[in-house]
């Protein structure tokens with residue numbers, strides 16, 4: 001199955017311990033640290049809208065973009081339930097197309113790791129740059145090289161709940177710097193379980209590769225931190241957060 005098709009149904013359950021309010025607080029702290037007061041935000045790889053809908057409820061004018069129609073269906077339903085006014089668009093970020101320039105663009109929780117080729121990363125960064133207003137901020141994170149190569153890669157994870165279980169088998173390809181994430185999900189359908197499988201590929205980028213690509217795309221005042229903090233990064237940090245300006 002295509003990545004984030006069947007998985008969409010269980011994504012929010014499996015992410016239930018993620019502090020999305022805290023994540024949105026962190027984004028707002030970055031805005032304050034930069035003395036930046038955005039109104040329009042484009043969130044790419046927005047998934048089921050966990051951040052997008054919260055930003056809208058906090059008063060921003062938000063557009064959410066994702067490649068997976070299934071993830072977007074959940075995002076839209078949740079926006080409706082919450083009364084969050086968000087426009088959702090089904091797009092691949094490598095072909096990002098929006099008709100207005102915005103104050104800030106976000107890509108959170110691994111979106112950039114799904115861009116597997118350096119050339120494609122350049123395409124995405126250039127598109128993001130062109131859609132930002134002058135002085136606009138691009139904020140994104142990556143799962144670190146360390147996390148993908150040493151923690152997730154070559155490990156198997158499994159959890160077993162009453163209505164859903166999963167096995168997550170990973171393999172890290174050193175030569176290509178790609179982590180293959182094989183997910184087998186069992187979801188209860190009445191008395192039986194439906195089993196489906198998805199394979200995701202994430203690229204493990206080194207910090208230098210990201211910094212070079214950002215500079216080549218025209219970004220300036222680039223900072224990067226251990227995610228959710230403003231601390232310098234260490235090799236063993238799992239998530240790195242980048243902030244850069246047009």
Ligand SMILES: C[S@@+](CC[C@H](N)C(=O)[O-])C[C@H]1O[C@@H](n2cnc3c(N)ncnc32)[C@H](O)[C@@H]1O
Pocket residue numbers: 003004044045046047048049050051065066067068071091092093094107108109110111114115
């Ligand atoms: C781990 S989820 C993160 C979702 C959301 N940002 C969150 O914090 O919960 C990664 C998302 O990236 C999306 N994605 C992967 N490749 C993409 C691409 N090329 N263009 C747009 N979205 C993409 C997937 O569909 C998925 O929804």
